[in-house]
Amino acid sequence: MKKALSLLMVVMLVMGALAACGPNREEQSSGNKDSEKKADDANKPEKLVIWEDEKKSGWLDEVGAKFTEETGIELEVKEVEMATKLKEQLRLDGPAGTGPDVLTLPHDQIGELAIAGHIAPLEVEGEIKDRFTESSMTAESYDGKLYGLPKSSETPVFIYNKELMKEAPKTMDEVYSFSKDFTKEGNYGFLALWDNYYFAHAPIGGFGGYVFAEKDGALDPKDLGLNNEGAVKGAEFIQKWYSEGLFPKGIVGENGGSAMDGLFNEGKVASVMNGPWSFQSYKDAGIDIGVSAMPKLPNGEPMKTFMGVKGWHVSGYSENKEWAQKFIEFITQDEYAKLRFEQTQEVPTNQGLIDDPAIAENEGAKAVAEQSQYAVPMPNIPEMGEVWDPMAKSLQTLVTGKQGPKEALDAAVKQIEQNIETNHSN
Structure with missing residues (x-):
């Protein structure tokens, strides 16, 4: 009995000694937070370089000042025409070390830029993902990874x-x-303009046609639906307007x-x-x-209809990726997305703004928001580049009466498949 009590006393003394030597849990937690903050501050850049679209950067004067006030990071904002010039500029300036930390892009350019490493994947919290409509987040993703946060959509x-x-x-x-x-x-x-596939997809898709089938969250370029039964019905609908002289x-x-x-x-x-x-x-x-x-x-x-989403992205060449992501999370908050809309009239995809009077009482913005519910994000995989020209040529033979719907679409699909095989086979 005495031996058992002695052993118990020894154990209690050892535990007490360990507790006395060990740090207080609150102090340890506080210490971890302090060290994390110091590490965070150590990595904080003096400046972030932002590329916004041409004639669209005015709203960043106000929002950027708030970000700088909160973080101490200065911003250098540059306007670059987005649709045709920004992508090529990134390819030149990024590797040279003179490119941006943050840039804006149309979502259909994401695939090719992600494959080349020009833009970086993002890891964001669920509450930030929930800020946006599901379709716009799908548009900003490629091959199962998120590459941007949406700023606006159009359709x-x-x-x-x-x-x-x-x-x-x-x-x-x-x-x-x-x-x-x-x-x-x-x-x-x-x-x-139903000889242009960007617009013609609306009736073709509405009758059941599609560009690429979706499998396991990714688009399959080997599964084309541009000449299926629904697509042919859509083409018949299109041809009627031309053949009847409307x-x-x-x-x-x-x-x-x-x-x-x-x-x-x-x-x-x-x-x-x-x-x-x-x-x-x-x-x-x-x-x-x-x-x-x-x-x-x-x-x-x-x-x-096809939906185009414009988003914010982190350059694959940025040395400040963590802070670049924090910046785009900051500027896409509802209040700042609303400010951007008021200045640019580009409709944001923030779910919290759908019923906001600024959008709900704006007839054009409301129509875009409503149509976006039925819209399909333009495929953002590189193979989509092989679709536009064959579809345009076949649609033009269709609307001018040179070919019937099935014949025209079969010709387009055959050419698209050949293009994909030639330019995208591993």
Whole structure:
């Protein structure tokens, strides 16, 4: 008994000694936080370089100042035209060490830039992911990894001249009936650039066609749905508008867009399918425009327009990736996304802003937000580059009556498959 008590006393003394020697848990926790903060501060850069789109950086004066106030990091903001120049500029300046830490990109460029290492994958918390619509986050992902946070989206919508069309029709059957009555003496009820696959995807997708099938969260470039039964029905729907003379022959090819805009601005067209980039030019022409989501197709399905998402990305060459990511998490908060919208009119994908009066009471923004619910993000894999030209050529043979729907789409798919095999096989 005495031996057992002695052993117990020894154990208790040893435990007491260890507890006395060991650090206080709160002090240890505090010490870890302090060391983390010091490490964080040690890695903090004096400056971050930001590339924003041309004529879109004004909002960063205010928001950037708040980031600098909170972090002590200065910002150098440079405007670079996004659609065509920014990608190439990154390829040159990034490796040379003169590129940005943070840059903006259209989501369809993500795949090729991620493969080349020009942009870095992100690891963000779930609460930040939940800030945005699911479709916009899908657009910012490639091969199962997230490469950016969304800043805005755009998709074609239905735009009408309120003097010629009192309200937006709910269905394309209504638009067709209106057009049959209205189209005469150089006037047209409705126009769309359906020889251009960016716009033609809306009816083709709405009837069941698709570009690449999605498998396990990734797009499969070997599974094309551009000549399936639904795609052919969509092509038949498109061809009807041309064959019945509801679209003028001049609305084809590279000059089709300017021809359509010209007719609409002259008050000769009651409605068009176009994107939010056209709103201001129509207003400047003196047209009192109304805007809505696209009317539903004859099969009762919505038009599956292509959606383009613009996002914020971290350069693969940045030496300040951690702070660059913190910056884009900071500027995409709801209040700052709203400020950017108010200055640029580019519709944010923040879920918390969908019902905000700034957007809900803006007819154009509301239409884009509504149509985006049915829209499909443009595929961002490199193989998408092989789709545009064959589809454009086949659609043009379709709308000019040189080929039937199935024949035209089969030709496009055959060429796309050959292009992918030639340019993307391992």
